[in-house]
Amino acid sequence: MSNTKNLNRRFFMKGASATALIGSAIGGGLAIPSAVNAKGMGYISMSMSYDLDEEFNRIGSGDYKWDSIRRNARPHDVPFPMGVADMDFRTLPHITEALMKRMGHQNWGYQGPPSYFYENIIAWNKKRYNQDIKPGSILNSHGVLDGCLSILKLHNTSGGPVLVQTPGYSGFFGTVRNAQFSSVENPLRLIDGRWEMDLDLMAKQIDKDDIKIILFCNPANPTGNCWSPTEMRAMGDLCIEKGVLVVADEIHCDFVNKGATYTPYATLGEKYAMSSYTLKSTSKSFNLAAHHVAYLFSDNMEMIDNLKKSGHQRGSLNALGMIACNAAYLHGASYMDDTQSYIDGNCHILEDFCNESMKDVKYRKHEGTYLAFLDCSSVAKKLGKPDDGARVGDMLKNFFIEKAGVNLNPGENYGLGGEGYMRMNLATTNYKLRGALDAMKMAIDAI
Numbered sequence: 254m255s256n257t258k259n260l261n262r263r264f265f266m267k268g269a270s271a272t273a274l275i276g277s278a279i280g281g282g283l284a285i286p287s288a289v290n291a292k293g294m295g296y297i298s299m300s301m302s303y304d305l306d307e308e309f310n311r312i313g314s315g316d317y318k319w320d321s322i323r324r325n326a327r328p329h330d331v332p333f334p335m336g337v338a339d340m341d342f343r344t345l346p347h348i349t350e351a352l353m354k355r356m357g358h359q360n361w362g363y364q365g366p367p368s369y370f371y372e373n374i375i376a377w378n379k380k381r382y383n384q385d386i387k388p389g390s391i392l393n394s395h396g397v398l399d400g401c402l403s404i405l406k407l408h409n410t411s412g413g414p415v416l417v418q419t420p421g422y423s424g425f426f427g428t429v430r431n432a433q434f435s436s437v438e439n440p441l442r443l444i445d446g447r448w449e450m451d452l453d454l455m456a457k458q459i460d461k462d463d464i465k466i467i468l469f470c471n472p473a474n475p476t477g478n479c480w481s482p483t484e485m486r487a488m489g490d491l492c493i494e495k496g497v498l499v500v501a502d503e504i505h506c507d508f509v510n511k512g513a514t515y516t517p518y519a520t521l522g523e524k525y526a527m528s529s530y531t532l533k534s535t536s537k538s539f540n541l542a543a544h545h546v547a548y549l550f551s552d553n554m555e556m557i558d559n560l561k562k563s564g565h566q567r568g569s570l571n572a573l574g575m576i577a578c579n580a581a582y583l584h585g586a587s588y589m590d591d592t593q594s595y596i597d598g599n600c601h602i603l604e605d606f607c608n609e610s611m612k613d614v615k616y617r618k619h620e621g622t623y624l625a626f627l628d629c630s631s632v633a634k635k636l637g638k639p640d641d642g643a644r645v646g647d648m649l650k651n652f653f654i655e656k657a658g659v660n661l662n663p664g665e666n667y668g669l670g671g672e673g674y675m676r677m678n679l680a681t682t683n684y685k686l687r688g689a690l691d692a693m694k695m696a697i698d699a700i
């Protein structure tokens with residue numbers, strides 16, 4: 254494929270010309286946005302090989318984060334969409350290169366995974382997290398939530414409610430509803446600025462509602478906890494004692510801020526690994542959500558076999574998605590390291606700005622994920638009561654869109670404990686983050 258030959262992977266590397274673009278490489282056949290290479294403020298000074306300061310233009314690709322919100326917010330402009338959990342960075346160039354090579358073949362017949370697909374998943378998890386995934390225990394999934402749905406349908410035979418710690422990922426509630434079950438919310442407690450588990454309440458809820466499954470998030474969206482081994486063992490022991498299956502959604506595991514550690518739940522010991530599933534994907538780490546490729550595994554081969562028999566594994570994954578996932582795990586280690594450091598820098602920018610200039614918004618640097626959960630209750634108080642029937646979060650969302658051009662997600666989306674909070678996506682450039690914060694401050698100061 255002649256176009257592939259033209260793709261210069263170095264365009265995205267620090268020090269290389271940012272004008273050597275994929276757009277030119279594919280000869281104008283596809284509408285791929287160009288880069289303008291506007292630099293950020295250089296807040297972080299580690300040696301990074303990928304140019305994450307590049308102002309990569311996402312507009313026009315039809316995505317939710319940029320195109321949908323800008324359409325829905327009309328007549329207001331939204332130069333700072335910080336809602337949907339994906340990244341504003343150009344993906345790893347090796348991924349695009351591998352996809353373009355495959356596209357050039359023009360054969361779209363039935364197809365299995367590329368060579369060493371599962372071996373690369375195993376190697377990534379072993380190398381980065383010392384997590385041993387049993388060969389043969391990995392099942393494909395079109396998404397982490399699709400995997401959760403299959404697990405819920407197979408295991409929740411009693412039909413009881415499903416436990417979710419809150420504030421917790423909003424997609425969990427929809428997935429539980431899709432499986433025709435209800436959820437029980439187990440609120441975390443904010444202690445000295447950190448969200449902590451409430452296991453006493455969890456024990457009572459499990460008994461009262463005959464709960465058999467918990468959807469557990471590590472690192473947690475939206476609170477940003479990287480749960481410690483001690484915390485997870487305490488929760489796991491309770492679940493094992495009471496016969497509750499742990500479904501560990503670890504999709505955000507590749508985003509861990511400095512000073513924090515991600516411990517995979519299943520590495521706590523055999524009994525935890527045998528009574529749980531883990532779900533992961535490259536969709537957050539390399540911005541591949543539109544490819545719909547994820548995977549799940551468990552040391553409990555009986556559970557894996559039963560899940561297969563239940564029809565979960567019917568058909569295979571999208572060819573391009575598998576190729577993208579494979580290239581990510583094969584070539585993406587330094588991209589991931591750079592991205593992690595960059596997000597850590599953004600957390601510092603946000604924390605300093607809130608402490609020094611925007612005191613009505615409270616934020617303490619979180620541990621994992623690229624999502625910050627901001628306490629905006631003082632702003633809400635200044636704004637007064639929401640219109641009849643509106644949630645505080647909707648009032649805050651409208652305010653930040655209309656007065657600052659910033660889109661944030663209402664805390665109530667994440668269940669009990671979320672009111673007064675707004676979730677901000679930090680997977681963007683230093684430059685855009687600073688622009689958003691300046692605009693928010695001006696809007697708050699003008700109330």
Ligand SMILES: Cc1ncc(COP(=O)(O)O)c(C=O)c1O
Nearest residue numbers: 338396397398399422474504547
């Ligand atoms: C914790 C968590 N799990 C799952 C998902 C969705 O994953 P998928 O698109 O693979 O279903 C998200 C997306 O934001 C998430 O934050």
